[in-house]
Amino acid sequence: MRLKLSLIPQNGKFSRPNKHAVQGFIYHMLKGTEYGQRHDQPKFKFFTFSDFFVDREGKATFLVSSPDSGFIRALQSAVKERESVYIGNDEYRVVEIKKFKLPLRNRFQTGSPIVIYRNSEEDEYFKLHAHRDLWFFLERLKDNAERKYNAFYNDDFILEGPLFDRLIPKVRNNNKLDVYVKVVKNGVPFPVIGSNWELLEKERIEPQERKFYRFIMEAGLGEKNSLGFGFLNPIRGEGRA
Structure with a gap:
């Protein structure tokens, strides 16, 4: 299930929020609900959120997704009670909040x-451009997805078989495949390295696999999902699949 949140900055100027601030906003909204302790629970949090996209009128929108429909309903109820919200130090007016489901398909993009x-022990991220090991990338994604599921x-x-049969990475303007995102936690910045994809395709999703692919569509792929990756x-x- 997904939640669409559209916001307008109260000062009239949108500044892209830090991902840790967005995560903090979500946890703050869930205080007092059955999901209020999700932040303190070990391991997987079972939600993620998209990057922001801004229209010509300055309305900033992002999506939150989770395989747990109760999580999305609790978040929606909490936000609906407010005319404005804070993400980090910035105040936003809530202009739209919408809960919805999407049909499962066999093709995705990030x-x-x-x-x-x-190497998690050395806090080393996989870099698509530098390491050039698509098999490692797919196997690690598959293992992570299975463990979360x-x-x-x-x-x-x-x-059984590969997670995806066809992949097309999104190449940035400087011909780089990897994306470096600065995340700030408690005033300390640290980089997170990932990759965006134009296409992640599974040629055929078998009936017994549909629940699994619907789960990863809503829980997110890879590490640090609750930080919006x-x-x-x-x-x-x-x-449809």
């Missing part, structure tokens, strides 16, 4: 960079 570790559903599902959008124009 709404925020996908992040995986090459099995933790959420208390299952032991294993996906790994957000997926199904691509319209193709048949």
Whole structure:
């Protein structure tokens, strides 16, 4: 399930919020609900959010997704009670809040960079441009997705075959494949490195795999989902899975 949030900065000037500030906003909104302790729970948080996109009128919109529909409903109820909200130090007027579901399809693109570790013990991120190991990237994504799915559903599902059959990375203007995002936590900045994708395609999603692919569509791919990484959008124009 997904929640669309459209906001207008009260000072009339949009400054892209830091991802840690957006995460903090979500946790703050959930205080007093059954999800109020989600921040303190170990391991997977089972939600992610997209990057912001801004229209010509200055309205800033982002999406929150989760396989837990109760999580989305609780967030929607909390935001609906307010005319304005704070993300970091900036105040925004809430102009639209909409809960919705999307049909599962077999083609996706990223709404925020996908992040995986090459070596988590050394805090080393996988860099698509430098490491050039697509097999490692796919295997690590698949393993991470299976672990999250099995933790959420208390299952032991294993996906047969590759996670995706066709991948097209999004190349930036400087011909770079990797995206460096500065995240600031408690005043301390640190870089997170990921990659955006024009296409992530599974040629055929079998009936027994649909629940799994719907889960990753809403929970996000890779690491640091609750910091707004790994957000997926199904691509319209193709048949449903």
